Amino acid sequence: MTEAQIIETLLEFIAADSAGENEFNAFALQIFAYQFENNAPYQRFCRQREKTPRTVHSWQAIPAVPINGYKYLTLTCCDPEVAERVFMTSGTTKDGVRGKCHHPTLEVYDASMTTAFRQRFMQDHDTIRMGILFPTEQAMPNSSLAHYLALALSEFGSEGSRYLLTDDGLDIEQLFSELDRAVQTGEPYALLGASFSFVHIMDEMERLGKSVNLPQGSRILDTGGFKGQSRELELDEFYDLLQARFGVPRDQCINMYGMTELSTEFYDWGNSTCPSVKSGPHWIRSRIVNPLTGLELPKGEMGVLVHCDLAHFNCVSSILTEDAGIEVDNGFLLLGRAEGAEAKGCSMAVDEFLKAAQG
Amino acid sequence: MTLKAGYLPGVSDDDIEWQTLSYNRDGQAIDVRVPLLSDEQMKHLSAHIKEKSRHYLKSLPVSDITAIIDTAITRLLDRNNAYRQQAEEYLPLITGYDAEMIRLGLTGYLKTFRQPELRRFIAEDFANPKLLDEFQPLPKGGYGRAYGPDLLAHIWAGNVPGLPLWSLISGLLVKAGNIGKVASAEPLMASWFTQLIAEIDPELGECLAVVWWKGGDVEQEQALLNQADLVVAYGNNETLQQIRDRTPITTRCLTYSHKVSFGMISKTALDMGKAWEVAHQAAFDIVRYDQQGCYSPHVFFVERGGAVTPQEFSQYVANELDCFEEKYPRRTLTIEEAGGVAAWRQSEEMKAFADESNSLISNDGGTWSIAYSAAVEDLVPSGLNRTAKVIAVDQLDDVAARIAPYKAFLQTVGVAAPPAELHRLAGLLGAVGVTRISALEHMTTPEAGWHHDGRFNLLDLVTMTEVERSAEIASEAFPNYVD
Known part of the structure; x- marks a missing residue:
């Protein structure tokens, strides 16, 4: 298939209501063949694992590249020079090199985002007044999350939706005025942003003794965890606080799980209980594997997540993450990054060393 | 119970x-x-x-x-x-x-x-x-x-x-x-x-x-x-x-x-008769308590110019680790620990893939892994739990300068070198903050009164x-x- 054919088929695939195992499998194999042919480092990676389109017959068998791979390899089918957009990963190599995901067009990414966002976050709303707690796309042109949130605002934000982060940081006055307005008018309101931003805001609200009871239908979308950018909270504590500060019930607080190395996001159906069950739309499928052997684990056992995202057609669709998860009915439980646990003795672990060495 | x-x-x-x-x-x-x-x-x-x-x-x-x-x-x-x-x-x-x-x-x-x-x-x-x-x-x-x-x-x-x-x-x-x-x-x-x-x-x-x-x-x-x-x-x-x-x-x-500890192997320890024993000793230090101790090695700096090359030495160590796995199996890891090992291993694998002067040897179960780098690299801890890296160097004397920035984290160095070199290296290592030099195989067993x-x-x-x-x-x- 050519790039144009892949894109066209993908857009149809995404627009469809659902996809069965066979359809998904067939298309995944076509995309694999396309990536194998056009993405030279990926082809070498597959050959080293003795996997080629001839020997791979199921999407589960498509070689998954460790997300680390983006740091060392240029994984793209199109000429990197002509990509419409490049998203950069947050992880870096020792030399400060960041991994890159090239998108020859954002058409597929945008279709994937808006289709799933409509189903999972908007639910019965066409539009909603939004406040975005994240920098703009112009401020962070290489951030996939900045693009995601810009798209949310432009496609689903009703009039008056706005960014609440300025170059100087959080615009707390604007935020409070938006919240008060929502309470007065009874118009549902949505706050979207990085999880750690919510922690900062709630700390500030606590300091000022502020809390609001947003109207029914209001909702919150957080993503990305705390990543050392705010104090670390237990998930239950975090969602309790959101409910208490904003009056948005925990089942209307949606957590989005996405990453630069994908073009599709996962959502839960609210966070009444944590960890919540995450799932994605019909063009992405996930498996749980033993991180050391790569073998798929039985349902209910903890391992790391491998995603096969058809929408990420230009780079590699199958990636091996460092995120721990458990397969459950209708999705998986995301248990955070399976980060190099500290040594149980007195030996130093990589993360600790890097942190200390940077001092 | x-x-x-x-x-x-x-x-x-x-x-x-x-x-x-x-x-x-x-x-x-x-x-x-x-x-x-x-x-x-x-x-x-x-x-x-x-x-x-x-x-x-x-x-x-x-x-x-x-x-x-x-x-x-x-x-x-x-x-x-x-x-x-x-x-x-x-x-x-x-x-x-x-x-x-x-x-x-x-x-x-x-x-x-x-x-x-x-x-x-x-x-x-x-x-x-x-x-x-x-x-x-x-x-x-x-x-x-x-x-x-x-x-x-x-x-x-x-x-x-x-x-x-x-x-x-x-x-x-x-x-x-x-x-x-x-x-x-x-x-x-x-x-x-x-x-x-x-x-x-x-x-x-x-x-x-x-x-x-x-x-x-x-x-x-x-x-x-x-x-x-x-x-x-x-x-x-x-x-x-x-x-x-x-x-x-x-x-x-x-x-x-x-702390972080490491090993150093002189080219004179890498003749055909001695290299296997040295690799056995190095592997033992890795295996003992699965690198959980501050004295456990993460890296081995191996000198070029011996009959056995640094890359071959890494293969010897891999072989010894495999033998030790039979005798003293690695403990079952928590998912966090396995994640740490996997992240390290994947990173080394990708590096090896991007640059042929690197390699990674590992068994199917992932219970041990040895990475090799032909390029001079800085000291970085391994993924622990029987993961280590062999770094080839032209001269062991050059290592001290490379580890000097990490003075606050250094502890033990296991050395395989002849007497004059041992004492010369001791001077260089002590000056950059290493506090203990032992034989290989003894890294994890400090002597009485240390x-x-x-x-x-x-x-x-x-x-x-x-x-x-x-x-x-x-x-x-x-x-x-x-x-």
Whole structure:
């Protein structure tokens, strides 16, 4: 298939209501063949694992590249020079090199985002007044999350939706005025942003003794965890606080799980209980594997997540993450990054060393 | 199966809140009950220990103390002893380490605390050990005596079996009353040792306590820090910073942070006859306690120019690791640990993939991995749990300069080199902060009397009381027989 054919088929695939195992499998194999042919480092990676389109017959068998791979390899089918957009990963190599995901067009990414966002976050709303707690796309042109949130605002934000982060940081006055307005008018309101931003805001609200009871239908979308950018909270504590500060019930607080190395996001159906069950739309499928052997684990056992995202057609669709998860009915439980646990003795672990060495 | 940890003289078991730590390794479940003291109980316990150490321990000659410890150690070395049998049976279940590795490790470790070794230990720090018993003439004039604290608080960390005995025995040797906080990862060995001491000398047993709280429980920790005269703490920098910040300014706080160790192999050790043995020794240091110790190697700098190339050497080590996996299987990892290994391995694999001067050898189960780099690389810890890297260098002499930026984290270097080179390297390594140089295969078994992280384990614990020469001279004016 050519790039144009892949894109066209993908857009149809995404627009469809659902996809069965066979359809998904067939298309995944076509995309694999396309990536194998056009993405030279990926082809070498597959050959080293003795996997080629001839020997791979199921999407589960498509070689998954460790997300680390983006740091060392240029994984793209199109000429990197002509990509419409490049998203950069947050992880870096020792030399400060960041991994890159090239998108020859954002058409597929945008279709994937808006289709799933409509189903999972908007639910019965066409539009909603939004406040975005994240920098703009112009401020962070290489951030996939900045693009995601810009798209949310432009496609689903009703009039008056706005960014609440300025170059100087959080615009707390604007935020409070938006919240008060929502309470007065009874118009549902949505706050979207990085999880750690919510922690900062709630700390500030606590300091000022502020809390609001947003109207029914209001909702919150957080993503990305705390990543050392705010104090670390237990998930239950975090969602309790959101409910208490904003009056948005925990089942209307949606957590989005996405990453630069994908073009599709996962959502839960609210966070009444944590960890919540995450799932994605019909063009992405996930498996749980033993991180050391790569073998798929039985349902209910903890391992790391491998995603096969058809929408990420230009780079590699199958990636091996460092995120721990458990397969459950209708999705998986995301248990955070399976980060190099500290040594149980007195030996130093990589993360600790890097942190200390940077001092 | 339920065991009890902790040791609390002067406090009734019935008055204490007990919590249960559950361990489940490979289908074998075991519960350990641990005591959780209230603030008031911690105060009471501290007062008890201080009182007993002042009235009994301070007047006990050091030679008596070493004799009592020796008796306890001799029993623990005896495989028919009930405590030893408990250790052999339960420590593998608690920590997950291979039973045979623990058995051998315990014996080797305990041997360093027999009486002759304890005397050596004291002699390392005190030219005149009698300073600990009574005032002794000082070379500069006057008299001096070394006093241990009335209450030495130990905050232990980690799952390397028996490690707490180090500081506990150090405390006893300087006649300190001791309260030790055990880690959830291995709460038993210190508890058993204390009970054993109490069986041998009940009065000495009154000077020792073993407590527990959940790591990071600020309130519990504070209760002990407030009472202690001196604090010895182990852990990562973050934990240690918190402990130091909460220690009252008048109380000294000695911290032992996490460290990185590595090996160095000279080209002269890489001839066909010797390379296999050297690789075997290097692999042993990796396997022993799955690199959980501060003395465990992460990296081996291997010199080019020998009959066996550095890359071939990495293959030899891989082969040895595979053999060790049969003999001492790696313990089952938690998902976090497996994630750490996987992330390291994937990163090395991708590097090898992007640059052919790197390679990675690993077994299917991922129970060991050896990475190789032909390019000079900086020292970075491995993924732990039997993952290490061989880095080829043109000359071992160049390594010191590369590791110099990491001075604060360096500890042991295992060296395989001829005598002249060993001594030359020692000079270079010592200058950049390495505190211990050992043979390969001995990296994880420091010798008796070693200076942990280069510090004086006993001297650091005492304060000197000096009677200056002026006082002596002045006193001559006042006796009734003065002319």
